[in-house]
Amino acid sequence: MSAVRLTVREAAFKVFQHFGVDRLFGNPGSTELPMLKAMPFPYVMGLNEAVVVGMADGYARASGKPALVNLHSSAGTGHSLGNLFTAWKNNTPVVVTAGQQARSILPFDPFLFAERPTEFPRPYVKYAVEPARAEDVPLALARAFAIAITPPMGPVFVSIPVDDWDRECDMPALPDLTLRTMADPAGIARIASLLNEAKNPALVIGTAAANSGAWQPAIRLAEKSGLSVWAAPYAAREVFPEDHPQFAGFLPAWRDKIRNLLAPHDAIIVVGAPVFTYHVEGTGPHWPEGAQLIALSDDPQHLAALPGGGGVLGDVAAALDTLADQATPRAFGGVSHTLKTPEPAMTAAHVLKRLAELRPANAVIVEESPTARGPVHDTLPITREGGFYTCASGGLGYSLPAAVGVALGQSDKVIAVLGDGAAMYTIQGLFSAQQEQADVSFIILNNAAYAALTGFSAEFGMNHVPGCDLTGLDFVKLAEAQGLPARKVDAVDTLDDALNWSLGHKGPSLLDVRIA
Numbered sequence: 001m002s003a004v005r006l007t008v009r010e011a012a013f014k015v016f017q018h019f020g021v022d023r024l025f026g027n028p029g030s031t032e033l034p035m036l037k038a039m040p041f042p043y044v045m046g047l048n049e050a051v052v053v054g055m056a057d058g059y060a061r062a063s064g065k066p067a068l069v070n071l072h073s074s075a076g077t078g079h080s081l082g083n084l085f086t087a088w089k090n091n092t093p094v095v096v097t098a099g100q101q102a103r104s105i106l107p108f109d110p111f112l113f114a115e116r117p118t119e120f121p122r123p124y125v126k127y128a129v130e131p132a133r134a135e136d137v138p139l140a141l142a143r144a145f146a147i148a149i150t151p152p153m154g155p156v157f158v159s160i161p162v163d164d165w166d167r168e169c170d171m172p173a174l175p176d177l178t179l180r181t182m183a184d185p186a187g188i189a190r191i192a193s194l195l196n197e198a199k200n201p202a203l204v205i206g207t208a209a210a211n212s213g214a215w216q217p218a219i220r221l222a223e224k225s226g227l228s229v230w231a232a233p234y235a236a237r238e239v240f241p242e243d244h245p246q247f248a249g250f251l252p253a254w255r256d257k258i259r260n261l262l263a264p265h266d267a268i269i270v271v272g273a274p275v276f277t278y279h280v281e282g283t284g285p286h287w288p289e290g291a292q293l294i295a296l297s298d299d300p301q302h303l304a305a306l307p308g309g310g311g312v313l314g315d316v317a318a319a320l321d322t323l324a325d326q327a328t329p330r331a332f333g334g335v336s337h338t339l340k341t342p343e344p345a346m347t348a349a350h351v352l353k354r355l356a357e358l359r360p361a362n363a364v365i366v367e368e369s370p371t372a373r374g375p376v377h378d379t380l381p382i383t384r385e386g387g388f389y390t391c392a393s394g395g396l397g398y399s400l401p402a403a404v405g406v407a408l409g410q411s412d413k414v415i416a417v418l419g420d421g422a423a424m425y426t427i428q429g430l431f432s433a434q435q436e437q438a439d440v441s442f443i444i445l446n447n448a449a450y451a452a453l454t455g456f457s458a459e460f461g462m463n464h465v466p467g468c469d470l471t472g473l474d475f476v477k478l479a480e481a482q483g484l485p486a487r488k489v490d491a492v493d494t495l496d497d498a499l500n501w502s503l504g505h506k507g508p509s510l511l512d513v514r515i516a
Contacts, residue, residue: 009165011138011172013040018174019095019145020065023408025056029072031099031112034165036070044408044436047428049079051401054426057083057092058366058405061211061237061389066093066148067405073099074114077121077157082395082425087155088124089392090236091211091299093148094155095141096121100130102163117159130159134167142174150179151315152208152299180212183296183314183322191269191294191312191319192326195225198267198292200333203227204251206273207392208297209316210237214272215385217320222246226330228265232273233258236392239272242337242381249337250377255282264334268293272316274302275309296320340378344492346515348372348445351495353379355415355443358499362412366390368399369419369445376417386410397425400442404429404508407438413503414439420446420473427478433508434483441502442484442510444475475512486510 006014012035023042026032027049036043046052049071056067071077077084077098087094100106101113114120118128127147131140137160144156195201205218218240222229229240233253240247251258258276262268268291270276275286275295286307287293293309295302296319303311312319342349352375367376367390382388389406391398400423403416423444433440448471479486489498489511502509 005168006171007165008134008137008167008169009035009037011169012141014171015138015141015145015174016068018142019149021068022065024068024070025052025059026070027052027072027076029076029099029112031073031101031162032070034162035097035099035160037165044432046401046432048426049076050083050397051426051429051432053080053083053087053094053096054398054401054429055405055408055432056094057087057090057398058389058402059409060092060094060405061090062364062386062406062409066095066145069094069096071096071098073101073112074117074120075112077114081121083398083401084121084155085124086391086393086395086398091153091208092155093153095144095148096125096155096157097141098157098159100159100161103161104163106161114159118157121157124155125157126154128157134161134164135169137164138169139172142172146175146177149177151181151212153211180315180318181298183312183319187312187314188319188322188326190310191296192323194267194292194294195269195323196328200265201225201227201267201269202230202248202262202265204230204232204268204270204273205235205239206232206271207236207239208272208299208302210239210272212272212298212315212317214317214320215240217317217324218271219244221320221324221327224324224329225327226332228332228334230261232270233277234392234394235273236390238382238385238388241383243383245336246332246334247337248334251276253277253279255284255286259285259288262291263288266291270295271320272297275306339381342379346490346492348515349375349379350492351445351513351515352376352417354495354499355417356380358496358503359415360413360503363503364388364406364410364412364414365417366399366403366406366414367417368396368422369417370422371419371447372417372445380417396422400426401429401432403440403442404433404436404438407440408436413441415503416440416442418442418444420444420448420475423475424473428482430479430482430484430508430510437507439506440508441505442479442508443502444510444512445515446473446475446512447515448473475510479510484508484510486512488512488514490514
C-alpha cells in the first residue's frame with residue numbers, strides 16, 4: 001500500500017509543528033495567499049515588513065524558539081532588510097518564507113516576482129534557497145529550521161512559488177536535533193590555567209553568552225574565581241547582574257578606552273563577543289600590553305578575527321560551568337560599577353532613574369535610544385536573566401516592534417525605552433501592539449532631534465549636522481491614532497504619576513516624555 005501523499009502546504013505545517021512554531025508573523029501579499037489557507041496557528045500582522053521581522057526577532061529571543069515569518073516577494077523582502085540584518089547581528093533564529101510568482105510564468109518577468117530571490121537577502125542570512133521543485137519545499141523548510149537554530153544561530157530564507165502550496169509531495173523524515181557543541185577539554189584547561197595563575201583576571205561577556213544561557217554559569221565562575229566582570233561593547237542582551245558587586249561596568253567601542261579600563265587586569269577572558277567591537281578608528285594594542293587574552297565563543301568568526309591571543313570554540317554556558325569547576329577560589333579585589341542618582345530634572349538620566357525605581361520587579365527592558373545609552377548604564381540596572389534586549393546592528397527601527405515580540409514570547413511586563421528618532425522608523429508597530437494587546441509600556445525619550453548624531457559629530461570635527469531636527473513630533477497623537485492610550489510628560493512633578501499609570505496598565509500604552 002503506497003504512502004498517503006500530502007499537499008506541500010500540509011507537509012509544511014507539519015515541519016512548522018515539529019520545530020515548535022506556534023504563530024506566523026507577516027504582512028500578506030498575493031503570492032503568499034495559498035500558504036495562509038487553513039493555518040493551524042495565529043497570524044501576527046505588521047503594517048510594514050520591518051515591523052514583521054522586528055516582532056519575530058523579539059519573539060524568538062524571548063521565547064527561545066525559532067520564529068516563522070512570511071514576506072512578499074522582492075518588495076516585501078526589501079522592506080524587511082534592515083531588521084533582517086539586525087536578526088543576523090543578533091544571532092536570532094528567524095525562518096523567513098517569501099512568496100514567488102507561479103513557476104509557469106517566471107520566464108516572462110511577471111508582475112511581483114523575484115528575479116534572483118536567494119541573492120537579495122544575502123549575505124545576511126545563513127541559508128537561502130528557492131527549491132527546484134514544489135516537492136522539495138518541505139525538505140528545504142526542514143533544513144532551513146535546522147540551520148537557523150544551529151549555533152551561532154541566525155536568520156534563513158526560503159522563496160516559495162505561489163503554485164507550489166497545493167502540489168502533492170511526500171512527507172520528509174524530520175530530525176530530532178541536539179545542536180550545541182562542547183568546547184575541547186584541552187581548550188577549557190588552557191583558560192582555567194590562565195585564570196588560576198593570574199593575579200587580577202577579568203571576564204568580558206557579550207551577546208552570544210546570553211544566547212547560550214550563560215547567566216548563572218557566569219555568576220558561579222565570577223564568584224568563585226574573584227573575577228571583575230565587564231559587558232562587551234554594544235552587548236545586545238543582559239550579560240551579568242548589573243547590581244552585583246563584581247560587575248565592573250561597560251566597555252566602550254573605543255580601542256584606547258578599552259585598554260585603559262582593562263589596564264589593571266593581567267588576564268582577560270572574552271566570552272561570546274568579538275575582540276573587540278569598535279565604533280571609531282583606533283591605534284595601538286587591542287588590550288593592555290602585558291595582559292594575556294583568550295576568547296571563548298560558539299561563533300567561529302569571533303575567533304577567526306582575533307588580533308592575537310588565544311581562542312576556544314564551543315558552547316559558552318557549558319564551558320563556563322566547567323571552568324567554574326576547575327577554578328581556584330579567589331577573593332574579589334576589583335572595583336564595582338557605581339550607579340548614579342541624578343538631580344530631579346527632565347533629563348534622560350532622571351527619567352530612567354525613576355523608571356528603575358518604579359518598574360515591576362520582573363520587567364523586561366527593550367532599548368533603542370542611542371543618546372540615552374550612557375544614562376541607561378548609569379541609572380537603569382539590568383538584574384535578571386532575560387531582562388534586556390537591544391539591537392546588535394546599530395540600525396534603528398528594531399526595538400519598537402521587537403518589544404511587541406518580546407511581550408508575546410514571555411509573560412512579564414515589557415518596557416520599551418526608545419528615542420524619538422528611533423521610534424519613528426517603525427512607528428506603525430504600535431498598531432500591532434494594540435491588535436495583540438501586547439503588555440508593553442512604550443517610553444519615548446523625546447528630545448526633538450537625532451541627538452546621537454549631533455553628539456557624535458565632534459569625532460569628525462563638525463559643529464553642525466544637517467537633517468537632525470525632529471521638532472514637532474507628537475507621539476500622543478501618533479499612539480492614539482493607532483488605538484493606544486498615551487500621555488505627554490513635560491514636568492518633573494508629573495513624571496512619577498505618568499510612569500505608574502503606564503507601568504500599571506495591562507496592555508500597550510505610551511508616554512511621550514519631553515526631555516532636555
